[in-house]
Amino acid sequence: MIVVDNVSKYYGAHRAVAELSFEIRQGECVGFLGLNGAGKSTTLRLLSCLLLPTSGRITVRGLDVVSSPHEIRKLIGYLPDTPPLYPEMTVSEYLDFAGRLRGLRGAQLSARKQRVVELCSLQQVERSPIGQLSHGYRQRVGIAQAIIHGPALLVLDEPIQGLDPVQIVEMRKMIGALRGEHTILLSTHILTEIEATCDRILMMHQGKIAAQGTEEELAARLRAHRSLVLEVHGAADALRAALAGVPEVRDARIEARGPEHLHAVLRVDDIAREKVSRAVVNAGLGLLAMHTESSGLEAVFLQLSQNAGRSLAPPQPAAPPAALGVQP
Amino acid sequence: MSNIGIIARRELAGYFRTPSGYLIAAATLLVQGLLFNTRALGGTKLSSDVLIDFLRDSSGTTTVAAVLLTMRLFAEERQSGTLVLLFTSPVREGQIVVGKFLSAFVVLSLLIVASVYLPALIFVNGKVSLGHIAAGYLGLLLVGAATLSLGVLGSALARTQLMAGVLAAVFIFIFFLAWALAHVVEPPLRDVIAAFSLYEQHFFPFMRGLIQLSDIVYYCSLTYLALLASTRVIQSQRWQ
Numbered sequence: 001m002i003v004v005d006n007v008s009k010y011y012g013a014h015r016a017v018a019e020l021s022f023e024i025r026q027g028e029c030v031g032f033l034g035l036n037g038a039g040k041s042t043t044l045r046l047l048s049c050l051l052l053p054t055s056g057r058i059t060v061r062g063l064d065v066v067s068s069p070h071e072i073r074k075l076i077g078y079l080p081d082t083p084p085l086y087p088e089m090t091v092s093e094y095l096d097f098a099g100r101l102r103g104l105r106g107a108q109l110s111a112r113k114q115r116v117v118e119l120c121s122l123q124q125v126e127r128s129p130i131g132q133l134s135h136g137y138r139q140r141v142g143i144a145q146a147i148i149h150g151p152a153l154l155v156l157d158e159p160i161q162g163l164d165p166v167q168i169v170e171m172r173k174m175i176g177a178l179r180g181e182h183t184i185l186l187s188t189h190i191l192t193e194i195e196a197t198c199d200r201i202l203m204m205h206q207g208k209i210a211a212q213g214t215e216e217e218l219a220a221r222l223r224a225h226r227s228l229v230l231e232v233h234g235a236a237d238a239l240r241a242a243l244a245g246v247p248e249v250r251d252a253r254i255e256a257r258g259p260e261h262l263h264a265v266l267r268v269d270d271i272a273r274e275k276v277s278r279a280v281v282n283a284g285l286g287l288l289a290m291h292t293e294s295s296g297l298e299a300v301f302l303q304l305s306q307n308a309g310r311s312l313a314p315p316q317p318a319a320p321p322a323a324l325g326v327q328p
Numbered sequence: 329m330s331n332i333g334i335i336a337r338r339e340l341a342g343y344f345r346t347p348s349g350y351l352i353a354a355a356t357l358l359v360q361g362l363l364f365n366t367r368a369l370g371g372t373k374l375s376s377d378v379l380i381d382f383l384r385d386s387s388g389t390t391t392v393a394a395v396l397l398t399m400r401l402f403a404e405e406r407q408s409g410t411l412v413l414l415f416t417s418p419v420r421e422g423q424i425v426v427g428k429f430l431s432a433f434v435v436l437s438l439l440i441v442a443s444v445y446l447p448a449l450i451f452v453n454g455k456v457s458l459g460h461i462a463a464g465y466l467g468l469l470l471v472g473a474a475t476l477s478l479g480v481l482g483s484a485l486a487r488t489q490l491m492a493g494v495l496a497a498v499f500i501f502i503f504f505l506a507w508a509l510a511h512v513v514e515p516p517l518r519d520v521i522a523a524f525s526l527y528e529q530h531f532f533p534f535m536r537g538l539i540q541l542s543d544i545v546y547y548c549s550l551t552y553l554a555l556l557a558s559t560r561v562i563q564s565q566r567w568q
Contacts, residue, residue, distance in 0.1 A: 048416055049416070049566075049567075050412070050415060050416065050566070050567070051567060051568070052567045070418055070420070071418075073416055073417060073418040074418045076416065078412070078416040080409065080412045082409045084408075084409055084410040084411070084412045084413035085410065086338075086342070086408075086410055087408075088341075088342065088345040088346055089338075089341070089345075093341075097334065097338050098413065098417075100334045101331070101334060101335075101413070101414070101417040101418075101419055102417055102418065103418065145413065
């Protein structure tokens with residue numbers, strides 16, 4: 001349904017997203033996961049014909065975003081990070097307005113309106129001015145606005161942000177109910193909030209898609225990027241020979257940190273600490289310290305999955321939270 | 329209902345739902361009434377002169393009202409983030425601009441028509457023709473349309489409402505000052521510059537009860553061009 005081919009977007013010299021390529025199939029529910037500033041909103045805005053890509057090509061149902069935006073706008077329902085609400089209008093008037101803008105009229109409009117009011121549980125506030133609604137209700141009105149014309153593609157930018165836990169559960173239920181009817185793209189910086197809702201997660205980091213898959217697939221893929229760090233007393237050649245005997249070690253970077261003191265960073269297929277330590281000791285070298293170090297990306301991922309409900313500070317590269325215990 | 333109608337109707341409701349619309353109307357009518365009193369009660373005068381003075385003052389109050397009515401049109405939506413709803417809907421930029429312009433034009437027209445009791449007083453107590461009043465009001469509507477469209481352009485360009493008002497005032501002032509500039513340059517250029525003058529050249533005939541095609545064409549083209557420029561501005565913003 002959506003094909004993104006090598007798309008980049010620059011704001012002046014600042015790169016928002018770079019060389020993005022992915023595909024989204026009809027009926028899928030895809031979550032964009034990433035820290036603030038990872039390029040999630042930019043990606044969603046590019047898909048919603050709100051931003052011109054600097055390079056690359058985006059097509060929605062075979063239509064090019066740049067050359068036929070008018071046709072694509074008919075297919076899309078978009079909820080930005082702050083819902084576009086007019087405080088002086090009542091919910092009912094607002095939905096009428098949003099429906100008419102998307103070409104609904106008469107009986108069709110009232111039927112759709114009734115349906116989205118039910119779907120978003122807005123019956124109680126239908127006659128209230130939007131300015132008087134709570135944050136949770138506003139968010140729901142924002143979603144109602146995005147789905148009133150039954151768009152093939154629903155784009156939700158941070159739909160869960162700022163909601164309390166009860167509202168989050170309701171929102172998750174609502175998005176669940178919309179699956180199947182629409183292809184859904186949503187963004188979040190909190191993994192646990194979308195893992196149950198989405199078929200697939202695209203993890204974005206620094207304007208690129210760092211990894212994709214289900215939550216377990218992501219975790220497994222990122223674990224594979226871990227490295228094993230050794231502090232060894234002995235000669236570099238002896239260490240290299242000892243490590244060559246362990247098949248799980250794919251790559252070893254060894255540097256001298258003083259007389260007879262080596263610092264080695266290993267890429268290992270699995271957590272093969274036991275085999276590595278045995279090999280080092282059997283070669284007659286002194287194993288001073290050994291610990292695993294997660295890649296920056298895994299640290300980010302762990303932070304994303306742990307930060308449910310809390311606001312997010314930028315990652316602290318100095319202290320990777322995934323560092324496992326130091327073994328003598 | 330067309331897209332223009334849908335947008336115009338929502339904007340109209342916006343004017344009447346919030347105090348701003350009433351406040352602008354009340355202030356304009358109050359100032360207009362006060363100005364009228366200073367003109368009409370100031371000693372012995374020909375009634376047609378009073379009408380001319382009234383129309384001149386009214387072109388000023390109409391201009392101020394036009395700026396106040398239009399400054400929110402785009403700038404407010406930009407500030408509150410609702411412009412995204414229009415931008416992601418299958419609506420053309422021109423339809424958005426014209427819809428917003430029309431809603432302001434309806435309000436301003438109501439406002440202009442509401443002041444008709446003042447010339448009616450002159451008509452009852454003095455000697456002026458209905459044609460003179462009608463010509464003057466046609467002129468006011470045309471000045472209103474032109475200044476509104478410049479206000480729409482200001483609002484399309486500005487980030488805040490205040491900035492929109494300032495920009496609109498600057499645009500209008502440039503066309504206003506064309507007349508003063510025309511007085512100090514040499515003949516061939518003088519006529520060219522004078523032809524752009526928003527009030528002196530094109531409104532004064534209406535003020536004296538004269539309807540000339542060239543004046544109507546001037547106001548209509550100015551309105552059209554300002555709205556066209558606004559459409560271009562919105563087009564480029566839609567992709568940012």
